[in-house]
Amino acid sequence: MQEAKRKSAASYLLGYRTKEYFPGGYLVINSRNELKHIVEKPKPGREPDNLVNILVHLHTDPERLLEYIEKVKTNNDDVYECALDNLVKDGHKIKVISYPDFWAPIKYPWHIFDAVKYLLDISQPGISTSAYISKKATIEGKVIISDNVRVLENAVIRGPAYIGSGSIIGNNALVRDYSHIGADCVIGYSTEIKGSYIGDGCWTHSSYIGDSIIGKGCSFGAGTVLANFRFDEQKISATVGGKTIDTGRDKLGAIIGDNCKTGVNASVMPGIKIGPNSIVGSSVCLTKDLEPGKMIVSEPHYRTLPNPVKLDETKGKELKKRLEKLGGTEPEK
Known part of the structure; x- marks a missing residue:
């Protein structure tokens, strides 16, 4: 908003310098921080820069923007970005302001x-x-x-x-x-x-x-x-x-x-x-x-058979006697 008060451009975009790859739009700017081009979803390692578009934009002439959006022809989900590119080509000045504070995109659930x-x-x-x-x-x-x-x-x-x-x-x-x-x-x-x-x-x-x-x-x-x-x-x-x-x-x-x-x-x-x-x-x-x-659901297959196992009660009694001795003293008889 402070930059818009200076009336230095017709549109203003917030950009964020990311430290790692982000699957979104990357902003290419000139030395005056003016937008030259948007590279939408480049492959990892092919990013033009580390300045990403965080989609906080201010347009002082929204009617003109809508006109450019209506003229875009693309099969991808980048109609808006193409309109901004075309505006820049026709001399529309778009200023990019770097956002220095925390930013976390929620593009995928794990974000x-x-x-x-x-x-x-x-x-x-x-x-x-x-x-x-x-x-x-x-x-x-x-x-x-x-x-x-x-x-x-x-x-x-x-x-x-x-x-x-x-x-x-x-x-x-x-x-x-x-x-x-x-x-x-x-x-x-x-x-x-x-x-x-x-x-x-x-x-x-x-x-x-x-x-x-x-x-x-x-x-x-x-x-x-x-x-x-x-x-x-x-x-x-x-x-x-x-x-x-x-x-x-x-x-x-x-x-x-x-x-x-x-x-x-x-x-x-x-x-x-x-x-x-x-x-x-x-x-x-x-x-x-x-x-x-x-x-x-799982569909396990089971068989029902006669039980051949005979329990030996003496083993259980012997184990219980050993457990009763834990602690160093035998219980009173």
Whole structure:
């Protein structure tokens, strides 16, 4: 806005100098910070510069811009960018202002992690006066606990972390490493949440959720594991629009839409996406994306046979006697 008050151009764009590849538009400028050209989604290693378009624009002549947009002929999703290029070619001055502060694009789901990290880092820790924290629970580091939260015995919250209003952190649960727990969640007994974003109204029980993004209203059966690390320790890929995308992350769990469920002992491999309103059945090991509104179940084949095993009660009694001697003294007879 300050630059616009100087009336140094007809349009103004914010640009950000990124330290790593970003799959978006790159701004090519001259020595006066005026736009020369926009390079839309170059391949990694072919970027013209590190100045990216962060889509905060001010146009003093929007009618002219709309005229140029109507004239664009392209089969790609770059109509707006082509219009800006054509404006520049016809002498329309567009000034690019570099934005120096934090910027996190949310182009892909895993970009949420960067935004959560930033917001937790700049936030002040605090525990609502209406929250209940058991004396046997452990709260460490920068933790934000909202209204009417309950943290039960032997639960551990190791910040930075955020716990939404009305949520329950159950016995022996562990929440850690930049995790966000939405409102009205139940993080049940012996669940571990590591570096994950969990929406409102989710339930877990004896589950492991690592570096995952979970929509609202999801439920995870006992023993569910959302794996987040490859055996070969390489970067994790995800499929987006039929294309394989390198996420740039060596730890990434599942990306799950709203209102999904898993059965007991279900496993989801790193980088897998599950569409909204879907179910992963008991004992399923999910290695491919699951479309919205689908259910995947395992179909094991079992045989029923006569039981040939005869139990030896003496072995059990002998083991119990040995256990009773633990502690250095025998019980009185």
